Every structure is written in C-alpha cells, then in structure tokens.
Amino acid sequence: MNIEIREATTDDVDAALALWESDADPGRTILDEPNDVRRLLASPSGALLVAANKGEVVGTIVAGWDGWRGNLYRLVVRSDHRRQGVARGLVARAEDVLRAQGCPRITALVHLGLAEAPSFWPAVGYQHDTKIGRFVRNLG
Numbered sequence: 625m626n627i628e629i630r631e632a633t634t635d636d637v638d639a640a641l642a643l644w645e646s647d648a649d650p651g652r653t654i655l656d657e658p659n660d661v662r663r664l665l666a667s668p669s670g671a672l673l674v675a676a677n678k679g680e681v682v683g684t685i686v687a688g689w690d691g692w693r694g695n696l697y698r699l700v701v702r703s704d705h706r707r708q709g710v711a712r713g714l715v716a717r718a719e720d721v722l723r724a725q726g727c728p729r730i731t732a733l734v735h736l737g738l739a740e741a742p743s744f745w746p747a748v749g750y751q752h753d754t755k756i757g758r759f760v761r762n763l764g
C-alpha cells in the first residue's frame with residue numbers, strides 16, 4: 625500500500641467531510657460545513673492533512689496552532705485502511721507541521737467512549753492526563 629500524506633486542498637473538502645460523517649465522533653457537537661473546512665485551509669496557523677491511497681482520501685487530521693499550544697482534531701482513518709500505520713503517519717506529519725511553527729506541546733482531544741482511540745494515543749507517545757477536564761461553550 626502506497627499512502628501519500630499531504631496538505632489538503634479545496635479539492636479534498638468533500639472527501640474529508642464524507643470521512644468524518646462516516647465515522648462521526650460521539651463527542652462532536654458542531655456539524656462541520658464545507659465553508660468551515662475552507663476557512664481552515666485558508667488559515668496560516670492551522671492545517672488539514674490527508675492520507676491518500678491512489679488519490680483517494682483514506683485518512684485525515686487537523687493540526688491547530690494558536691501561537692501557544694498545538695491541538696489535534698479529526699483524526700480518522702477509513703476502516704479498510706486501519707492498523708497499517710496510517711494514523712501514526714498522520715500524527716507524525718502533524719507534529720512536524722506544529723514543530724516547524726515553534727509549538728512546544730500538543731493536546732489531542734479524545735472522546736473516551738471511542739473504541740480505538742484510547743489505545744492509539746499512548747501507542748504514539750501521548751500520555752492520558754486524567755487531571756484535566758474541559759469547559760466548553762458553543763458560540764452561536
């Protein structure tokens with residue numbers, strides 16, 4: 625399998641949204657729209673990376689950088705491409721993107737009810753911080 629990991633373009637927006645829809649995170653509270661993804665692509669401080677197999681998007685990750693800390697979101701690998709190191713590759717590339725911007729620390733927000741994620745993140749070097757909780761508010 626020859627997987628290419630690259631920065632997404634506007635041509636990838638629909639495929640990324642379809643992948644997220646097919647494996648909706650139970651923690652998701654906002655419906656992603658094409659314009660939201662296009663705004664991310666236009667932002668100099670965040671990146672959407674895709675993993676492509678023969679041009680077909682089979683994985684995604686969002687690397688967010690606010691000038692202080694990095695955050696990873698929307699890590700999804702299509703079910704028929706799992707356990708082949710695709711997510712490991714996406715995380716490594718996202719770390720490269722964040723490191724290049726001076727980011728010293730990264731958080732991955734993980735819904736603990738997900739089947740695979742709680743095993744995946746420690747396997748790629750992320751510690752579960754059980755002392756921190758989230759306080760959230762949607763801006764309408």
Ligand SMILES: CC(C)(COP(=O)(O)OP(=O)(O)OC[C@H]1O[C@@H](n2cnc3c(N)ncnc32)[C@H](O)[C@@H]1OP(=O)(O)O)[C@@H](O)C(=O)NCCC(=O)NCCS
Pocket residue numbers: 647649698699700701702705706707708709710711712713732733734735738739740741743744745747748
């Ligand atoms: C979590 C997810 C992204 C992992 O993608 P993946 O490409 O299969 O992961 P990798 O092949 O890179 O796995 C790297 C390591 O993580 C661990 N791991 C991954 N999936 C695992 C699973 N189902 N059970 C146990 N360990 C797992 C293993 O240690 C694995 O290394 P190994 O295969 O050599 O044993 C994928 O299962 C997925 O998309 N799940 C649904 C969406 C989701 O939960 N996303 C995460 C949101 S935070």
